[in-house]
Amino acid sequence: MRNKKIVSLILIFMIFSYILMALMPCFELKVYAADQAAGTLSRDINGIDDKLYPGYKKLINDLKQKHPEYTFLVYYTGMDWETVINVEYQGHGKSPKNLVQLNDNYNGLWICPICGIQKFDNGSWCCASKDALEYMMDPRNSINESDVFQFKNLEGSDVTYEDIARVVAKYGSYINNDEVINAIVEASNTYNINGYFLVSKIINEHGKDGSTLSNGQGYKGNYVGYYNYFNIGSFGNGEATIINNGLSRAKKEGWNTRRLSILGGAKVVRESYITEYSQNTLYYQKYNVSGRSTIGSHQYQQNIMAAQSQGEDLKEYYDGTTSVKEYEFIIPLYKNMSSKVSVRPDVTKENKVTYQDAVVKNISKTLTVRATPGLSGMAIGKIDNGEGLKVLLRMPEPIDGYYWDMIVTNATGMYGYAARNVNGESIGIVGGHTVTQGSVSKNPPKEENTNTNTNTNTTINGNTTTNNNTVGGNTVLVPEKEEIKISEDGKFIEMTPITEIEFLNKEYEDKKVTVKDSKGTEITEGKLGTGYKVTIEDKTYTVVKKGDVNGDANINIADVINVFDFLKGDTDLKGEFEQAALVKSEKIINISDVIKLFDYLKGDTSIGL
Numbered sequence: 001m002r003n004k005k006i007v008s009l010i011l012i013f014m015i016f017s018y019i020l021m022a023l024m025p026c027f028e029l030k031v032y033a034a035d036q037a038a039g040t041l042s043r044d045i046n047g048i049d050d051k052l053y054p055g056y057k058k059l060i061n062d063l064k065q066k067h068p069e070y071t072f073l074v075y076y077t078g079m080d081w082e083t084v085i086n087v088e089y090q091g092h093g094k095s096p097k098n099l100v101q102l103n104d105n106y107n108g109l110w111i112c113p114i115c116g117i118q119k120f121d122n123g124s125w126c127c128a129s130k131d132a133l134e135y136m137m138d139p140r141n142s143i144n145e146s147d148v149f150q151f152k153n154l155e156g157s158d159v160t161y162e163d164i165a166r167v168v169a170k171y172g173s174y175i176n177n178d179e180v181i182n183a184i185v186e187a188s189n190t191y192n193i194n195g196y197f198l199v200s201k202i203i204n205e206h207g208k209d210g211s212t213l214s215n216g217q218g219y220k221g222n223y224v225g226y227y228n229y230f231n232i233g234s235f236g237n238g239e240a241t242i243i244n245n246g247l248s249r250a251k252k253e254g255w256n257t258r259r260l261s262i263l264g265g266a267k268v269v270r271e272s273y274i275t276e277y278s279q280n281t282l283y284y285q286k287y288n289v290s291g292r293s294t295i296g297s298h299q300y301q302q303n304i305m306a307a308q309s310q311g312e313d314l315k316e317y318y319d320g321t322t323s324v325k326e327y328e329f330i331i332p333l334y335k336n337m338s339s340k341v342s343v344r345p346d347v348t349k350e351n352k353v354t355y356q357d358a359v360v361k362n363i364s365k366t367l368t369v370r371a372t373p374g375l376s377g378m379a380i381g382k383i384d385n386g387e388g389l390k391v392l393l394r395m396p397e398p399i400d401g402y403y404w405d406m407i408v409t410n411a412t413g414m415y416g417y418a419a420r421n422v423n424g425e426s427i428g429i430v431g432g433h434t435v436t437q438g439s440v441s442k443n444p445p446k447e448e449n450t451n452t453n454t455n456t457n458t459t460i461n462g463n464t465t466t467n468n469n470t471v472g473g474n475t476v477l478v479p480e481k482e483e484i485k486i487s488e489d490g491k492f493i494e495m496t497p498i499t500e501i502e503f504l505n506k507e508y509e510d511k512k513v514t515v516k517d518s519k520g521t522e523i524t525e526g527k528l529g530t531g532y533k534v535t536i537e538d539k540t541y542t543v544v545k546k547g548d549v550n551g552d553a554n555i556n557i558a559d560v561i562n563v564f565d566f567l568k569g570d571t572d573l574k575g576e577f578e579q580a581a582l583v584k585s586e587k588i589i590n591i592s593d594v595i596k597l598f599d600y601l602k603g604d605t606s607i608g609l
């Protein structure tokens, strides 16, 4: 009886604690949980869990020490880092979400290999690579004196006429004039929005000396007397389209003075970015992780540098300020980031991708493309039967019962993961060849070289194949040979990556040769894969195709991952698959096999027996 009473008391206490915790979420999270709920804004910098969000705390505290006037808010996005990056990596070949201006400083690994040197926007912009995205979006690369202003809270009006006059003095007359300076101060006060931010926005859109959309001269005789100081609604591919769209919007809005254009544009920025979507920093306006709408939607600009370069302007404007200002920075925290900060893409290395052309079939409705492999991956979009796509990576193992291939669709450039086996049927039909495509090298190639591809598995005269892409003029030719060898124990028939059935037939001309794939189906031509069976007269051998570690008959990044996973102890490789992984070493798989396989994929080496 007494025990029962104690139990009841404990129960009541527990229920009471639960209610208390539910009513006081901050208390609960702070005391009991290492992580914070998605959407939490916190000033508690020392409360950041360094295990969950590595590196942030020190960077913020270091900056605070240098600048006691700075205050920081951390924003727990609740978002997975890889998901955020993949959701941003969209629109390939059509309208990329992120563009980089191709020049000596932004080249090589900055450029998306799927799009290569295809030009977008006004003709000098290329699709930005995933490496570039990671580097620019990783907040830890920007929690420093020069870059932190992209996180500055843009709400609040804290500028005078003198402030604006001072910062625009070095720019052209299109912005350095009384009407514009007064209009910026008026817009800042009216819409409670940072005045320096309005200046940086205008400079970012029109440069120091202005452009067609800010000079009131119209375009090709149309829209004379209209201004669009914030380039509202000016989008599209090609200069004419961009200008016409922007001026047509200005006319529709009645922006026939500089003042009206600035007030009208600032209102759009305030309402549609800050009020509606909480995109109250330059960073959120470029990379929308504010949580009020779908990740990555509603971005202000495609330029991957937009937040950083406008942030630099903001900093410069504040540096010359004399009156006391507000310095509040809002730093987003992502889940599952590496403790290693994302590195700056190397401009000297060529970015490459290998893919297979495929077509979707055998699905009953539509197929969901997800940001990460597995059913819990965030849905990005759908694809239909008959849609063409590129398979960038064949997933070697199933997750949630499906093999999630990394794909990019031909129609819209949607990038993500899609299940290749649905209802037991295969959905990706390989078009028969593998394409290795490069981006750019140190010497940017001429326009006409765009989309120059060389098939990797084309056999020329039965003996040699020249591999590798020719984009950029730095073609590396590594000759490969078709070659076969029966292993000493008589179990395996080993072959080089490019060896095909035709070669086998020629080698054993006078003998009866049959080949069966891993499902036991007899095949008479083309590629072989590790695990296939070859019968010569009455003796059967298991195929070891060097480099084809997963037995899908292709050699690509999935094989590298397989070997790497084996070395980490995450997966096992036995028999013919173990033999296939031994591309460099003789008996025991080690890291040199991973490196060799990777170099092979890059076209820097060949694989022999």
Ligand SMILES: [Zn+2]
Pocket: 091, 092, 093, 096, 112, 113, 114, 115, 116, 127, 128
């Ligand atoms: Zn791209």
